[in-house]
Amino acid sequence: MKLVVGLGNPGPEYAGTRHNLGFVVLAELATKTGIRLCETRFKGLFGKGRWASEAVALLEPMTFMNLSGRSVNAARCELDVMPRDVVVIYDDVDFPLGTVRVAERGSDGGHKGVRSILDEMETDEFARVRVGIGRPAPRGDVVEWVLGRFEEHELMARDQAVERAVEAVETIVRRGTTAAMNQFNRR
DSSP states (O other), X not given: OXXXXXXXXXXXXXXXXXXXXXXHHHHHHHHHHTOOOOEEETTEEEEEEEETTEEEEEEEEOSOGGGHHHHHHHHXXXXXXXXXXXXXXXXXXXXXXXXXXXXSSOOOTTOHHHHXXXXXXXXXXXXXXXXXXXXXXXXXXXXXXXXXXXXXXXXXXXXXXXXXXXXXXXXXXXHOXXXXXXXXXXX
């Protein structure tokens, strides 16, 4: 089974913000797979089903970004999912808007949601689908940037990135993380 997690912050005040891009990708995955996020489990919204001939669970932590690891690790442990079968989707300021990159392990890169997952799971051996949101203008506040909403001129690039992130997750599920890295990290 693959456990696919989209990171974000719960609540209407965070809807549409750059930091909730993981939630947006997960919602698109739910639509594409037909897996409904209709259960409240693991301190989040949860659903499971089959996709690409694989058992897949989707999780949207409702713990707020900085405590995401509590939700992810609870699901991973109860579902008996190996860390390498966890896929985490999140926003990344280190890549330009619209960029999608896949990694099979690594550091948190300054992302507090990923840091929480690393701390709770005690391993870095989980797949990541990083969706670029770019950085604020020089001297701009990074926290304000990630908690800000996309500008009108950014929406097309955001939507294309969401579509590519869904494709990246599908590649991980069907063919593995290495295949997804080879496909998505070259563009």
